[in-house]
Amino acid sequence: MTRILKSIEEFEGEVSESLVIVDGHDLPPARHDGGSPEIGRSRRRIDATQRVTGRARYTQDLYLAGMLHARILRSPHARARVRRIDTKRAEALPGVRGVLHRFNTPKTPFRGDDVIFREEVRFVGEEVCAVAADDEDTAREALALIEVDYERLPHVVDLEEALGDVAPQLESDGNVSESGSHKRGDTKRALKEADVAVDVTYRTSTQLHNALETHGAVALYDGEMLTVWESTQHVFGVRTGLKNALKLPYSRIRVICDYMGGGFGAKNGVGKYTIVASLFSMRLGKPVRCVLTRDEENLAAGNRSATLQQLRLGAKGGRITAIEHTSWSNSGQGKWIANPTGPTNTLYEVANVNTRSYKVVTNAGSLSAFRAPGYVEGAFALESAIDELAEAAGVDPLTLRRRHAGAGKDPITGNRYSDKHLLECYRIGAKEIGWDRRRAGGTRGSAPHRRRGIGMASQIWGGGGGPPAYATVHVDPDGSVVLTAGTQDIGTGTRTVLAQICADELGVELDDVRVQIGDSAGPFGPMSAGSMTLASVGPAVRLAAHDAREQLLGAAAGVLETPKAELRLEAGAIVSKGARIPLGEVLGKVDNNTVIGKGIRFPNADDLAQKTFSAQFAEVEVDVRTGEIFVERIVAALDVGRIVNPLTAASQVEGGVIQGIGFALSEERIVDRALGRVMNGNLEGYKVPTVKDVPTIVVKFVDRPDRRANNLGAKGLGEPPIIPTAAAIANAVANATGARVRHAPLTRARVLEALALAGIRD
């Protein structure tokens, strides 16, 4: 019977309630007895051969016949009014087919604005004009011929400058607005009564995503349908953005993302380049490609906000009694901020907590979600400050955390956790790193000028996923299987784990399952973000496979004239009284019939909180002469429910840790304050980790199914591993040297400064 149910979901720290249309019933939790043929087994990616042979087709690899190339002219000024645009010379250039700008483009609502080309451009890199031409070279040449009359306006790009009195005020209500707060207990009193307290300020710099495939789209309007190929984490989100911008119905928009070269949160929806390509295609009747360059990617495709964070913590009797945390995030021109106080609100059972976070607008490129947005920045500050408090209280930092990490309830909603094994993560990680080797004040390193230390930090994050998500399983008459689901594989191995779930539940071989995803022509699925893909889509796939299996067994019962109860489907064969008949042979008797199993994601329990937990331990050496940090070993111990594919899960954790190392040590966008320009918007000046920056990484999973979370018992894994890395490293550095670096990344200059402050060097 079709009915509506309530569901509670968490997305990147925000909890919301939704309604879900459901039919039938969910499956009971999947078995976890080691007997599962696919789930819990390490499997090579089913699309691996495509990826290693260069045959995997990414958006940028699409060259359609007659395709035009669009390029975007971007503001050279941090803030200016666009008074006049003269495109006559550009349009006269042979091969130029069209221009778009604010004077000739209809209203195209985009993220809260009603146009894509604004009268007042507000950061260096903002879109001013677009050109479509027969080839890239002509389009680029045409950009140079466009004359724009700008009226320059005062700007501010720096977070702390924007907070001050002299900065230009960019919004009618100023640059600063509150975006969230949480209060429990009485922190003022608790701090007054504390035995020890710390009052510290932390900073984090802007991190740039730098997915190797830049943002881009190819659009083709044929008079009836708009088809867009886009490198995206959400084909349905792009579809919604196009519907809003172009006023086309959903039924006439199809968005495809077959392979994509990384997103990390920056590709969660439609981009201006998508709309530009689509508008040109609709006007000119040809396919149009608009792909950003690396430079554009680093100006206008999002970032992780820089933050300023103030924390006051108090302890009494060896326990944390109070945390106050106020945070300001540079949102650029973004309409939201990720919340750095999220971990403070929920990670530990502390009676008195008072947090507040503020959005600060500036004339810099906008933030976009970046792998655990807010939580990476917040965990660096909170988990560093907890170590500072432990040091002041004379308590081992792991012991101090253990006293607060056992809570069974979410402190904000009061809902019980569906499952939680943070203490087990501590036990596994401490054993693996050899925490008992840790000495207050660190130990001698491998040379006289090198100090050695161990640190750790922990993490909370969502990852429970939720509805709506759908899947279908088609079984063709030859017994081959097509699994269709509304999701996309952004490099996490989604295709492979969904195929494993399908093969497992259906009773066929993994190789028999073809996975069709990344296409909005199929059933809806959520964005591949917020660590929610597996926990959202996986249970729907399991249900669809189950439905298909029931139908297949019913059909086989008819064909074989045997009661259904005596039949099983195993490894692609109907098993009947010891005989194995290949599925294709059975179905061959009813040729051209197709079995279609359907599955949906049932709601989350509305009285539980589905969370992921983990801890990371870092061992480092620090050269006290140069300030260089050598990360030698990271141990990550994670509780993310059941592991479907240990091989790809470990890869994802290693990747998260490595991005965390980048955030901790080297990644930092530099913006010239006077000009508002990004000075290192390329892969030379902006330092993402290379192979030589990677330490030994040990990955350990608790691997217990969260049976109350969903029918699979699995939760998300994308974001947890990046959250605690920077704090674990900073804590190890402090242990090694006695110097506390309160600004990520911990560059050599900042380490030297902290060493000097601590009196370790002049």
Place this chain on the structure above:
Amino acid sequence: MPPTIDRRGAALRGPSAVDVALEVNGERVVVHVPPRRTLLDALREQLGLTGTKKVCDEGTCGACTVLVDGRPVYSCLTLAIACENRRVETIEGLAKDGELHPVQRAFVDTDAFQCGFCTPGQVMSIVALLRTVPQPTEDDVKRAVAGNLCRCGAYPNIVAAGVSAGRRKRT
């Protein structure tokens, strides 16, 4: 019109598009490109060999690595015309008769990629390494791919793939 001859006796060509003969993955091909066209763009746009990726287009990431006369080069910093009559190998040419090259096989087995966008460049760098160092150590592999960025952070498995591909070749 006879070609202009430079001091060393070579024909000066361009500035408009000219025919350039290359040997790509064992086949002789001719591309018609202006002299400023990079090998990367010629491969992707003229020859449809889109396995080689454009990431930075300025020689800082290694994604466009291909082999020219057996040596790894950044194809975004190499002009197509400079490869006249030279042997170019790309990711598309590695698998023979449907059999993956040992390096490709090792990447599959060790899960040495996530999004896969850097993979062709990583694979080509290691293929070049194995021709001179058939059984590389971890450090050898790290040196070979030090110029190949991977934003997903598949590095530990890339190194493992390089080492195991060497072992695999021996057997």
